[in-house]
Amino acid sequence: MVQHVLRSPRTECGPGRRGRATAGRGDGPTARLTPVGTFTYRAVDTTTGRVEHEWDHVLTGVLEGRTPVPDPNEVADYTWQDPDVLRQRMTAGPHEFTPWLADVLRLATHHR
Template sequence: MPENREVHPVELVDAAGRGIGTCTVAEAHTLPGRHHRAYSVLLAGPDGVLLQRRAASKTRFPLRWSNTCCGHPAPNGDLAASAAQRLAEEMGVTGVELREVGEFDYRAEDAATNRVEDEHDHVLVGYVDGATPDPDPAEVGQWRWVSLPELRSAVEADPDSYTPWLPGVLRLAEPAVLKS
């Protein structure tokens, strides 16, 4: 049986991204939402960037295409280590050096699940050469490699097929990915 990640603690943050307390993942994502720390990972490789389509069982924005993986570091936890662990759990990809390229805030309500994202998101990028994901089907419905130009066009043409945080992730990650 999959682990219930909704009971894990997350770090609540103020408008400047400073820690101000904790609550559970479920509490943070229940309307009206609580502003909390999160991370988004985007992996690049010879075939572009690695996307995942979120599993149907996800409590927020299921069946939407998104960056390689997302998660929440434990309060006062190591961001890069947490992201690397989540990348291994969710996508089955290990041994990738991740580096943070920026932070942004976003808020998005999911009318389909009556949940909300209200996150201070740290964006991390990594480069893999020839890695084949082995995702957890409880987390990931599909995955694919896509070029950045193709992805930008697709998000613009059909934004509702993608998670609402993906444009912010791409804005911060793209300059680093293009240098890879």
């Protein structure tokens, strides 16, 4: 069982122009997104007993515009990580991360 309460990052995406997806909101940074794969996962939160069983789509993009300024009501902290460093951190402390992050990282870095 995996404990992952309050460890679920969120992104905001929407339909882009000419059939391309984009991420961003308002006058902040944007990114043109490219689908790179899908995966299914199932995880039980041992704190709440809730079960996530989802089919997720992974999209990658290059940040355009200014540096993100997250809403402090929605984001406690964020950091830019080299994928190899992130893999090392996930190996050292797997319960510090959402249960689906390894699959996202695998698909996102496979298509760089």
